[in-house]
Amino acid sequence: MTVALLSIGTELTRGEIVNTNASWLASELTAVGFTVNTSDTVDDDLDRIVAALHRLAETHPLVISTGGLGPTTDDLTALAAARAGGVELVRDESTLLAIRRRVEARGKTMNAGHEKQADVPANSEILPNSAGTAPGFAIRLRNATVYFLPGVPREMKTMFAEQVLPRIRSSAPNNTHQFRLRTYGLGESVIGGRLEGIEEAYPGITLGYRVHFPEVDVKVHARGATQSIARDLAAQATAKVRERLASVLYGEGDDAFPDVVGRTVRARGWRLALSESCTGGMIAHLLTSYPASDYFVGGAVTYANSAKTRLLGVSEDTLRGHGAVSAEVAAEMAEGARRLCEVDVALSVTGIAGPTGGTATKPVGLVYWAVAHPGGTVVRSSVFPGDRQEIRIAAAYAVLDLLRRIAGNLPELSAQEAPAAR
Amino acid sequence: MTVALLSIGTELTRGEIVNTNASWLASELTAVGFTVNTSDTVDDDLDRIVAALHRLAETHPLVISTGGLGPTTDDLTALAAARAGGVELVRDESTLLAIRRRVEARGKTMNAGHEKQADVPANSEILPNSAGTAPGFAIRLRNATVYFLPGVPREMKTMFAEQVLPRIRSSAPNNTHQFRLRTYGLGESVIGGRLEGIEEAYPGITLGYRVHFPEVDVKVHARGATQSIARDLAAQATAKVRERLASVLYGEGDDAFPDVVGRTVRARGWRLALSESCTGGMIAHLLTSYPASDYFVGGAVTYANSAKTRLLGVSEDTLRGHGAVSAEVAAEMAEGARRLCEVDVALSVTGIAGPTGGTATKPVGLVYWAVAHPGGTVVRSSVFPGDRQEIRIAAAYAVLDLLRRIAGNLPELSAQEAPAAR
Incomplete structure (x- = not known):
């Protein structure tokens, strides 16, 4: 199943922060078998967020959005989700109560910003946030399910693990397997030359290259009818890659x-x-x-x-x-x-x-x-x-x-x- | 003028690397007065790259793409650019010569991967790469100019500074000015506390913070009716910031x-x-x-x-x-x-x-x-x-x-x- 990511925030489009949320989510989703092929970023602009939601939901059955759920006026994601779905924004009373408890436990009093965080699109599914104030939510849009998570990395990660992954895991095809091989000593094009013909010899195998000077990683990605088939295929192709690379290969996976x-x-x-x-x-x-x-x-x-x-x-x-x-x-x-x-x-x-x-x-x-x-x-x-x-x-x-x-x-x-x- | 960024690479959509190119480009473009409001990422898929190019060129007069210009079979950007523009991919002889010189200067012989890097869309403008092998290029697409740069950060940065910025600079609105101050010794929240009230005292000033452990950068961003007004405003606010930061400030701009x-x-x-x-x-x-x-x-x-x-x-x-x-x-x-x-x-x-x-x-x-x-x-x-x-x-x-x-x-x-x- 293919997944699109949407990152929302002017701090991202202005380059004030690096988008580590997108790479983290992509890596987690890839690891459990999803295919992330699109990862878009828009600023805090209502129309652009709505347009991006429509576009991504049209082409992907699963969309995960991060950011823009905070208390300030430039946090527009909930409103954009409602607008995209053609529904009203409603204040969720049980969420409001949870926020009030959390705020008061810290000796603070509720303000308009806190209350705003209880506003979610009508008919959305609330995703409780055990690590922060703003809840997430999920909506159906066209034929897609769209999950909305906060942009604070710690809250986003917690909510993905606790709320999103359990709901989506069963829809991952789980029919891929990947080996990452690490090399030093030859350039990318020479390595590409040495590995010529392997993709053709092993249908279902894709070779990928990543240069981080002076190293070159080779990724052997296999897709098969089942995961066990993919794993066997990956292992066979990897054995051939190893043979061709010989001592230029210094390690695999996270070896440094x-x-x-x-x-x-x-x-x-x-x-x-x-x-x-x-x-x-x-x-x-x-x-x-x-x-x-x-x-x-x-x-x-x-x-x-x-x-x-x-x-x-x-x-x-x-x-x-x-x-x-x-x-x-x-x-x-x-x-x-x-x-x-x-x-x-x-x-x-x-x-x-x-x-x-x-x-x-x-x-x-x-x-x-x-x-x-x-x-x-x-x-x-x-x-x-x-x-x-x-x-x-x-x-x-x-x-x-x-x-x-x-x-x-x-x-x-x-x-x-x-x-x-x- | 609004700018869209397009990052191309399966290593990005799979989350294998963090997209620092996009944040770097966004930051550079913002600093000279452009508005980046969209920053999209697609995997190495010909149709998706073509579709993204069409979509971004439709809504933005300026698009900057990075990645996918390398020597291997999964590098599809030049082909996608040609496809989007409805032209053929042609082998540029002077680029081929430059690549050959570079390769032979290193005592190597040309291979198919090297040659492939001389393939560019017909009628495109070649952007020489002084820091690597693959050149970039620029095409007109709909009403946009689209620049294509390599994904290797060092090459991308060099080419942006040498080839892209001189071509686009004059189309920036040019009514902003920014100082970047570099600090070591205090955390982000302590620095934020020290600088409280400065944004209010200098309307038009936005303070931004960027943590790269253990340093914190403070960006003083000014917007005014003209650039000269913005520069004066930035200078005034920066003087106040310097005073508050005292010896925690170790430098500015690109000081390391x-x-x-x-x-x-x-x-x-x-x-x-x-x-x-x-x-x-x-x-x-x-x-x-x-x-x-x-x-x-x-x-x-x-x-x-x-x-x-x-x-x-x-x-x-x-x-x-x-x-x-x-x-x-x-x-x-x-x-x-x-x-x-x-x-x-x-x-x-x-x-x-x-x-x-x-x-x-x-x-x-x-x-x-x-x-x-x-x-x-x-x-x-x-x-x-x-x-x-x-x-x-x-x-x-x-x-x-x-x-x-x-x-x-x-x-x-x-x-x-x-x-x-x-």
Whole structure:
């Protein structure tokens, strides 16, 4: 069954707040098997709200509206719902009583704004609000059922769970299943190329891609006659996708790349240290965004050459002879961090993130990274495109991926496929 | 002039990502005087995209669409735009050449996905993409101009600023002016209380608040008979807002908190080092997200006690006697980083970010931070509410704000107002 969402509020159309209600509702509805294909937003304008309700109810059997149920004069949703349904707005006495109890329990007295919140379209079904003042309600409009919820996220979520979901759940087709696969190392178009033919080979499968630099998610969405058929289909297609993606696939579902890298190091029984120059703490920050104290010991952020020497023991001769951005310094930084922190493995990054500081032989984007481990020290380099922030993120991911591959005994990507070439 | 936004993508209608593009565009358009009253979202479905384009172009002279311009088969926006306009999709040779140059500059060969991104509706106006591969384009549809931008936020923002805004700006009514003030240190409701009465004192002024933890932006929006009147009105009201916010105001417009802190340190002529435990590199990362090499020397991320001792010279007696999360260790970390890096000022953070590791006397959220500077060492502490990530961000901001106030000779916030009291 398809669902349309309608978000109401000038604070949304003016961009003063981000519409997290719509994404939350869409995600909840998708998870139980509904198909949300439309999610519209209008400002607090009576005619536009009425028009949107008519339009959405014409094309969708289920519409869920949020916002505009509050106490102030710009809250017009109940009036718009009545207008759309061709009925009067009526004051619901039992709702009024509930509001009065709630207001008085807080030591306040009722005002016109409170009373207004008891106004609902005639013949609507009241949806009590256990988390706030304004109730929601449901109406029939054309062939659709339209649910109206408040815009305050906490109240909306509570009311959706308590009032809406129990009423609609049985009408979800429940015949889809989805796997989300997470990749790093190849661009969206290369991944799309690798997965060519899979949709054709598995009818009912749709592949979706989502880029959040520098990662690409692949979604394997299956639709079948029953959920069990959809799940089997999704599993078969996902196995094929996995095979094609090989080690570019680092995880699935809610796996996060830095956490997967950390788990790989932990699984190897290694303790980790690091030394960062151009990434300036980003790698430490990424790793410690997840519990890391059992494998991550610490490290140094060495922006100035003096810090590389004083904190990590990088030799002044190497710095003078090769420059701070060089394979030799990357190696000495990693080895210095490994020695100093007495750990099994250490990584390093040194490069030119820009926007200034590049030269003809060492352009902005040039980055060297190294991993010093019990088997030796591996140094790699690339010239990353993009702005300062992108270069830093690309560098952080490159060295974390090298660490993941060394700790996990995975082959490195070939030069043709490597990150810089995206 | 009224504007409609159209966001295209199944990842949006399924709620897999939050639609930050729509709120960003709405905010930018509102700031220059347009009225956005509709912001619709459809999935990657050709018929629904076409229908939405027709509908929005019928009611709005200006429509801005984002998303669906990528290389894969589920990117249908160009085809839908051609369909809506009743024209063919044509491969634009100069765009193809630009894409080829971009791809080959990265050592890659063109594939079908790359080529597809050069397909645009016949007779459309190409909008070059300086931040990515897929160009945007503009078409006339009914009486509207419709701009199509990619969905990748960075590319969308660049293209809006470089290609769309210069073309549309002159059609904005241009009778509004807005200042954006940036604050850290007080919650939204406390700031709202401080600014009470300003809207009433300056008719035509609307104050807006936007929370992005732990910061609160205050927008002073003025509407007048002409833009010059609106600008004067905005300036007057903003002066009053500044006076009420005092040192809680750290900047305006696009100022970023870590950059402002860095500029304050730089203006003082100081060089900075740092030592981080529970923030795990976040502070270094925040500072070095902006050019910092002229004042930021480096520092240590010392997760394990051994790293605190080995990298920073924190005494084992202090660690044993007071624990790693203590005022004494915070002070020794900051002083150790200051001494070791031979700098004027150093900061430190040590705390329990959770989710585990708390005790009855040292709960999750307890954080000590210190700034060691030429006048001595200042240590502060708080128990921050929230999850691991919120505690880390709160701790990073707290010590950066202490540094900002010390380097800038500003008074500290009173305990009543301090961050933890939010």
